[in-house]
Amino acid sequence: MQKVQAVIARSEGAPVETVTIQVPDPGPGEAVVKILTCGVCHTDVHYRDGGINDEFPFLLGHEASGVVEAVGADVTEVAPGDSVVLNWRAVCGECRACKRGEPKYCFATLNATQKMTLEDGTELSPALGIGAFAEKTLVAAGQCTKVDPDARPAAVGLLGCGVMAGIGASINTGGATRGKSVAVIGCGGVGVAAVAGAALSGASPVIAVDLDAKKLEAAKALGATHVVDSSTTDPVEAIKEICAATYEGAEGADIVVEAVGRPETWKQAFYARDLAGRLVLVGVPTPDMKVPDLPLIDVFGRGGALMSSWYGDCLPSRDFPMLVDLYRQGRLDLDAFVTEEIGLDDVEAAFDRMRTGDVLRSVVVL
CATH class of the missing domain: 3.40.50.720 (NAD(P)-binding Rossmann-like Domain)
Incomplete structure (x- = not known):
């Protein structure tokens, strides 16, 4: 178990808070990821405002890049030290979409089994099963997509949601x-x-x-x-x-x-x-x-x-590395989407700037 700083939405419509959360050691099929960057997306505002569901408190953030720190048993997709972009379509391989050869429509995508919590033990609901406005997060290993470690994290992390969509x-x-x-x-x-x-x-x-x-x-x-x-x-x-x-x-x-x-x-x-x-x-x-x-x-x-x-009907394992390659070749300007780099404590202000249309993306850099 580790204690890290993270941004949560405690109740509907209330300003977000930076608090200490507890991240369990990874169990079977899970990975702990050290977050490098996380984009500020409209979906996080929807979570904060109760527009997704009412399972407060939410651990916000989902458009992230990072480095795998530890993995649990039976994990073969990634290893500690891998540079990754997190995704919210970790295909299960067993649902009817996967079995008919259409994993981009997977109806039972995987998330971590264990729960991250507040210090008092209150369970957190991670946004899109990720929760990456945090120094570290716990995800299903299939939510980690390996990418070129030399690519700029703030840029390629945006493939995790909005740019890919x-x-x-x-x-x-x-x-x-x-x-x-x-x-x-x-x-x-x-x-x-x-x-x-x-x-x-x-x-x-x-x-x-x-x-x-x-x-x-x-x-x-x-x-x-x-x-x-x-x-x-x-x-x-x-x-x-x-x-x-x-x-x-x-x-x-x-x-x-x-x-x-x-x-x-x-x-x-x-x-x-x-x-x-x-x-x-x-x-x-x-x-x-x-x-x-x-x-x-x-x-x-x-x-x-x-x-x-x-999610742009994407298959992360196929599409993320391809788009990162295009970025590295100068054919896709992901840097143009990064309007500003901010800290964890600046997320609420970034929500305001997003509403006024002043940014394409504010990116939290840890």
Whole structure:
């Protein structure tokens, strides 16, 4: 058992606290990881505000890089000293998705069996089974994905959630490739990653839509060929015009990624698609939101697919090392996502900056 400093959400809506927690020694199938960096993600705010569930107190943080410190019995995936990015899809190999050869949809992903606790023994609920706003954390060994130890931890750690979700929404879920057009509505961290993924795939045009000029500039820097300020321009009409100028007869984009998670922008994405186009929802809605009213004939008549993307439909063991290699080759600018590096005590202030749109990612560095 070790005692370390960590950031928790004790009750719904209350400011986060930096406290001492207890991390058990790893049991069978588990690993203790010394955390190097952890990105500040919207999902952590959802946990703090009770938008995920009510299993307080939460140990926040999940978008992390680190070094394996110790492993339990039967662990073969990683060894002490390995540089890793943590993931929340440690595939089980036994569920119906895994058995049919689709582990990226694993329905029973693994987490550590033991619980980390407060000093008084109160059990903590780690965000997405990780809990990495901490000097050390306990995870299932399968949640550790080995990566190049020479890669910048603050950058590659972001693959653990937001960047992977966005890149995967374009490539894995949306099927972006050369000869296809992609529009991304909402250019926060996940949306800009979706833009980067679309550009990486060779798709063109790549259209970024947002209300914020700073976010549109970030999208342009990461590969958007066109930007649309939806505070002054109808995004649906703009997307249609841009795509028609590239592909004669196009009635919208082949793939529209909705990275906001609101009914209004989802409806825009629906109508911004070309015939047989794909709508990919990667923005996280709140439980009270509903799919907007749509004439059923429009759903039928436009064809295509209405999809949601969970973790970018990624397989961490395959996708993380590949994307780190692209980063090391200079083909994927993960550094551009790191707006600032902060300490554990700065997480609450980072939540405020995230809400105002001043950052793509604040990254806690330990």
